[in-house]
Amino acid sequence: MTTVHAQFxxxxxxxxxxxxxxxxxxxxxxxxxxxxxxxDDLPTxxxxxxAEQGGAFDFWNEDGEDLYTLEDGEPV
Numbered sequence: 363m364t365t366v367h368a369q370f371x372x373x374x375x376x377x378x379x380x381x382x383x384x385x386x387x388x389x390x391x392x393x394x395x396x397x398x399x400x401x402d403d404l405p406t407x408x409x410x411x412x413a414e415q416g417g418a419f420d421f422w423n424e425d426g427e428d429l430y431t432l433e434d435g436e437p438v
Contacts, residue, residue: 364384364385364388366381366384368381
């Protein structure tokens with residue numbers, strides 16, 4: 363008997379990779395299968411580069427975004 367632990371989100375199921383690979387091996391015993399997969403998550407370094415070089419935060423460098431002066435607020 364094979365036990366599979368899965369978390370369902372809508373029509374999709376999330377399960378540990380080792381259990382997924384076990385299911386694939388079991389299915390291949392019965393018939394040839396075609397597994398189509400893709401990685402959704404960006405690696406952290408790629409996400410950091412995208413934020414840094416992508417231009418989405420360039421507006422922070424504009425003069426209008428410097429809203430505060432030394433006279434704002436109270437000294438800490």
